[in-house]
Amino acid sequence: MILNACPYEKPTTLQRLLELNQTPGAKLLAGGTDLVLVMKENKAEPALLIDIKNVPELHGIYAIPGGIFIGAAEPIQEVVEHPLTQVYHALVEGAGRIGCYEIRLRATIGGNICNGSPSADSVPGLLLYDADVVVAGRSGTRVSTLESFLLGPGRVDLQEGEVLLGVNLKTPNPNAKSKYYRCSRVKGMDLSGISAGIYCEGKSNFRIAFGAAWPTVARAKAAEEILNAGPYTPERLQQAIAATLETVHPRRSSMRASPEYKRAMVGELIQMGIEELTGGACNG
């Protein structure tokens, strides 16, 4: 139960949003599918709730030079269905695993990123395509990598008063393919126990991102380096898995997946993804 009423504003311009966001203790509200729950648990008591859904700059999915822009306040389901997002397969698949249809109409892509969950389903797909974040503050707008934006569980690189406007995605290489895999306790609505996005261009330029393996969603850089250092072989795959596992040390207290399961799945998901994307190239 939310115990105390808090002030609420719904600005219609970015300038007003940025002004309001100077308020100490203010929280940004988009779909509320995370924030409202946290407020109900009395783990957050915002001094001001700023509803960002009416700010035009945070909306729209449209082409920009060299790629597309997805507004932070766009509902997840919009990301799943929009014609411009369909080439980013792992993003569409991952976003489509969030909650249920009704939740996806409410939840936003910006919220899924800024909530900072290590298991955010839309984020592996974004990382595979080297997404950038567009952040607005009082002193202007900055663009940085999504990778550098994710700091830790529940933490993203938003400075005081800053707002995520959206993400930029580069137009992918025409032969790029990607997949999103998620292990959960039930096939129905659930949070991810561990997930992976796998990307490749033909049988090269492999990219791998994991959710719920590390404190943030992140790329498996060591594995990528090994896989991309030469022609694809089963041995290289095993080395890539081993290199990844060296960095995966999940905590035991998770109710969603045991450390043993997460570690077992790290290898399986890399292998499954590469096999599927490259047409069963590996039987190792």
Add this chain to the structure above:
Amino acid sequence: MAFHTVGSNKRKIDGAEKATGATVYTADMRFPNLLHIKVLRSPHAHARILSIDAGAALAMSGVVKIVTGADVPGPFGVAIHDQHPIARDKVRYVGEPVAAVVARTEREAEKAARAIVVDYEILPFVQDPLAAMDPSSPVIHENMMDYKTLPFVRRVGHNTYQHFKVRKGNAEQVMQQADCVVEGDYYFPPAVHVQMEPHCAVAKYGHDGSMIMYATTQAPFVVQTTISELLEIPYGRIQVIAPFLGGGFGGKSDITIEALVACVAKHVPGKFVRLLLSREEMFSGATHGRNIKAHYKLGFDRAGKLLAMIGQCVQASGGNADYAINVLTGTALSGSGPYIVPDLQLDVYGVYTNTQPIGAFRGYGHPEAHLSIERLMDEAARKLNMTPAELRMKNLLQAGEANGIGQVMHASNGNVRECARIITDKLWGQPLPKAKSHCLVGRGMAAYMKTPCMPSNAQSGALIKLNADGSLTLSVGAVDMGQGLHTALSQIAAEALDLPFERVLFKTSVDTFSSPYDWQTVASRSTWGSGNAVLLAAADFKRNLKTEAAKVFATTPDQVAYAKGAVSFNGQEIPLADFATGLRNLDGTAITRPFFGQGNFVAQGVQNPDLDTGQTNAAADWTFGCVGVELEVDTRTGETTVLRLMNAIDAGTIINPVLATEQVAGAMLMALGSATSETIIFDEKTGRVRNDTLVDYKIPGIEDIACQTEVFFVQTPEESGPYGAKGIGEHGCVGTVPAFLNALRDATGLDFHDLPASPDRIITTLKGGEPK
């Protein structure tokens, strides 16, 4: 026997209202000047309450009253008086009520509850059933031996409040001569009902000393009785109304939050007070189910004949055990499975633990016993080199054979062998599907039996009222919680009175002031018990009708014929409707008087269970069946997909095949939740339920439903049932878990002895040996 309404798929009478969201549930009701209750719950699993300071809380905005254990009577109970509406002196699980705040709004009540200061002396706690039996474990009820109990409670001491023995022959001795012995430990962990509708009760204690309560209950008459005893309000002055119920599954049987709400209401006379549990409180402050650890040993001869069975079941019953104790009876009565067991030794124990109290849960102790037996039957079949079906077929009960408690089965009890034959044919009769890449497929079965576990005098009543349009209004004391009972009873009434189904209307809410008495709507007994009452009421209605008609026809009642809603004599016919407002002579004088049809049913010859041998006529009837599971396991992710899920059940005559199929299929899906994903995770340090939301207590979603679900009815008429019918609400839960685990064993070789067999545990076990 040909029926016109029984056996046809009549539409659910409450379907349209429910599907459109128009049905009014308890929490939807509005009351003038309603006050709200919020409960402060114990953060400790086991602690002494040293002091409660509610001073600051009482001064807070909107707060009307704060009630603690010292302000309310207790202990109370039915079988064992071991619980307090609000904890007094001690708390025994995390979530036990410590204080109740009454305020103008829920928010004000919640804020004040947080401001109450409680000083606890924290005690060591115990949650595991076997650990709680150990004499070195902390004692949870120091005065257990002094509690008021019913005669069937046999306390052992320490934490063991019940020991139910079933004894037949000399199982220990016979076991030594067995050619093949299988044994193992099995654990059915606690489960939560997850009814869509959370518990809610609204009560007002009148200035005239009466009490009215609207409650989400399967048991309005139990609530009435218990409140009367607890608060010393005369029984007749308590009116309990059970509106539509949004799911029960046993979790709303007996008395739950109603005791606390009644006690609090008495402190604010003249005002309606309401308690509505949050979803989180449905995990911490309501009953759980199951939680039984069992060890079973089965001995066979070389030919596969079951010679002896030795079983021990220990239930972690929680901080109080008034409900759990009856669940144990269910485990004891069904503890030999649906088999001929010549020599049987079964010990069923209930022990207090620092966990949520165990209550009824769809299946009522039967799934717990069947988990062990049906897993071991498969193990024995492997040892004896037989198929699971062959070994079961050699041992399944049939007419003329005695079950575990010595009741000789009659043909009308049902044909479990036919059920097993159907499943064997359907499951193994077609080739094993080709496994997808990286997948394994397997099949398993489990046979089962279930009795409505109830007091020997469990009654049901029905009342039929005639309306001026010739329709009838039927009222019973049994609650429809979504299972379709009121539709089935309408069909029985329409059949009995030779009327179109649409002419039978139903009083859908149960009101203890006006509804006929009914023990409670549990145990899959209501189609049978209330159905019998409806039949008796219909017969009474016809008798009364003919008596009145005879006056009009100037003849004797036996000369009056009744058919299709009209009485006739000598070529004259009078429609039913005319009798509703009364027939008159030409001069205006009345000829007929109004009448009801009333029927009251109680099973004959049911005895109290015998706690020393179990050998008694303690079960009113039995229902048999068999489950089949065909599944696929992805060996990379551990994900299981149930390809085919089937149940052959002999539940007598089926009143409404679609509703009956949904009941069985729904129960099987519920059990699959336990098998694959559901479990309560207790925090090791504090003993609290960590996964007290649906985010982390994972019930199956629509995506988890079996690819194909089939229910086969073997309709052996039950001689004690209305038109040969009996209940069907719980049975799908009884054999599904072991059938699933047997199929998983068949597919993967993994031998799970506990639950859930989640993807995580399947993978870690495949990679690391035995299940852990």
